[in-house]
Amino acid sequence: MTNTVNKLMPIAKCFTFGSSSSLNVQAYRFFRWILPPIFGLFLLAVIWAMIAEHTPELPGPIKTWASAVELFSDPFYDHGINDKGVGWNILASLQRVGLGFGLAAIIGIPLGFIIGRFEFVARMTAPVISLLRPVSPLAWLPIGLLVFKAANPAAIWVIFISAVWPMIINTAVGVNKVPQDYMNVAKVLNLSEWKIVTKILFPFVLPYMMTGVRLSIGVAWLVIVAAEMLTGGVGIGFWVWDEWNNLNVEHIIIAIFIVGIVGLLLEYALTQIAKRFSYE
Template identity: 85%
Template sequence: MSAVSIRKEDIKTIMKNDQTITTPSSQPPQARPAAVARPGVFAQKSRTFFQWLLPPFFGLGLLIVVWALISYQSPNLPGPVSTWHAATELFSDPFYVNDINDQGIGWNILASLERVALGFGLAALIGIPLGFIIGRFQFMSRMAAPVIGILRPVSPLAWLPIGLLVFKAANPAAIWVIFISAIWPMIINTAVGVSKVPQDYMNVAKVLNLSEWKIVTKILFPFVLPYMMTGVRLSIGVAWLVIVAAEMLTGGVGIGFWVWDEWNNLNVEHIIIAIFVVGIVGLLLEVALTSLAKRFSYE
């Protein structure tokens, strides 16, 4: 009997020892595994910032290196250093005025932006309503299709002589070229957006007996807005692209005329500066319209 009782006590003792060994709470503090430290908020923000900054930084650095190598092989092409010094001197007084054909680069940029704003504004004022009409009515869509198909592929500068013939002046002709070049993306994208409105929405409008104005403002406009803003973004890019070429041919004050005038003076540094200025202004316009599209998105 005593042997049996001893065995039972031994079994209980062994079980208790196993529980004390396997229970995590019974382990001394120094034996527990250390908790995995999570990265702080500052570290995460720093990593995100550098992931956003480094790729464009390396891209621009690569562009400058390639530019420097090409300028080293071609002595007539100014390098980054000489162009930087010329830009520093140029932008030290960007709004000087000596005469009508000798003004600072700041006035030339503002003159080009004014022409773009006028031509682009007229294109939006006419093109967006036309897009709604073409997309809303099948008859208008079929009627406009051959006209758009013929006129849209025409080069923007091919319209310049027509503008000079009609308006008898260079400035309205340049605005006309911007208008006729920027109107097509707005018409096409708006019409496509209207045509993609679900038929269920239009059936509800019929059931509720909504007026055409209510259909446009309450149903079509919210749905079409992303398509319309895409057309606006494409149009502003085309408008800023065209104005440089148009001003080279028409003359006067403007960034395009300024580039051509600097070429006649064989000032290549200023031409390279103008290329960067045109690119930066176009990028800023694109970013502004993208932010505007996100702000007014109905999604």
Template identity: 80%
Template sequence: MSVVSLNKEKNVHTAEPTVNSAPAQPVVAVVIPLSTTATAATPSLQRRSTWAATTRPVFEWLLPPVIGLLVFGAIWATVAALTQGLPGPLKTWQSAVELFSDPFYINNPNDMGIGWNILSSLKRVATGFALAAMVGIPMGFVIGRYAFMSRMAAPIISLLKPVSPLAWLPIGLLVFKAADPAAIWVIFITAVWPMIINTAVGVSKVPQDYMNVAKVLNLSEWKVVTKILLPYVMPYMMTGVRLSIGAAWLVIVAAEMLTGGMGIGFWVWDEWNNLNVEHIIIAIFIVGIVGLLLEQLLVLVAKRYSYE
């Protein structure tokens, strides 16, 4: 046998695996404790993050309006300082505190508190608005439901809707022979158009498939209105109601300036005759705040009776 073959056999023999007789060493896990500084800082960081998550939405909701009011007050104070006779925010606030310290006093029929005037205007607006709703909403359903009625009413609405509400005041005075019904008439004619138009548009937008289902089920007209049309038309109708109440509250001030008697409009005109500019500015804020409250009330009603 050659030397080469001996070496190969030797290599093969030496290449066989050998069993290690030494026992396996156990694996030891080393636990390194966290530092006391990091452990103490973790609850503090959690409290900070919780506080930030809680207060951030409040600041995002509250801070922009506050900044806007401050900017508005600064502009108002600057204009008042440059304009003779125009009261600034501080003087107007002092007058408002004095005015609302007794808002329901009665000295005589021509000298009553601001509270009575606000209630008188709200009463007229509520009456005219209710009459407009009783007429405008059903008329909107009829116009939107039947094409013949829609074509018949279109020229009348197009002709009368652009007319200024105050242009109807002389007609009201002529027909009703009194200032109070004439003011209510102006509120009615102002509030009725948005209700008619928005309700009619909502009815016309109802999908034809819904009406086909009503025909298949042989539903009565009352069930078609209450079960199909009303749920679908509710958003359109409430939009018209909100537009109507806003326009009615704006118009009542001008109407009462012309008709006289009791009301926020007459009160503004009376304070102008007395050159009490602070009270005029206060009345402007009162009109804006009451209008905002009326609109928000209708928003809540719309959400309460929403079918979505």
């Protein structure tokens, strides 16, 4: 029995060492992943605190954090149309972005396929896209107010017109990048246009299309804040403007972080969706 135990001891040591080594590697990878962002945020907080030290009107990180804790202790209170919790404002902005972004995807992605697939349509739409794409999104707001006679659909219109261009352009570029050999095989097999789109174009174009979608959601979330500042009502942009009128700088800084975090989460969600439906 003793001899058997002595023989098994080196094997057990090997397994123990291997397990310890694996844990060390995992710990190293974890800290290598988490430490750079922590150091970056810490550096941002230090710079922010130094600026606030010399600018009495600007609240520092500690004061802003205390205000954020109080603010998010009841984010969904409702004291009337002009006094709602920050949670309602975020949801209202997300609703507008979702509607405008959804309309842009419904129109922009198919239009991108058509432009990339047919040269005549590409040449016909090229001057229109080149003319309208560089226009500032907020320049479209008066047109929306004139046509829709209301602030909410006008804001959704601004989101739509801002988000549609990246989808159209990236999808069209992806279609143009499809190897000619693929299209030659489709001709030989006498595939229908529907088969060409679903079996050849869509799998190849998907990465380009998702890049356009990610760019569009970033633009949409960026524009909605500025649009809501001008249109009013409930929304994160209006909330920022209202807090500025009340000289509540802590809430403005909190709103900046909210906009950044929500935008980051939206882009991350789209990235995960793109990986889920990737054909690679």
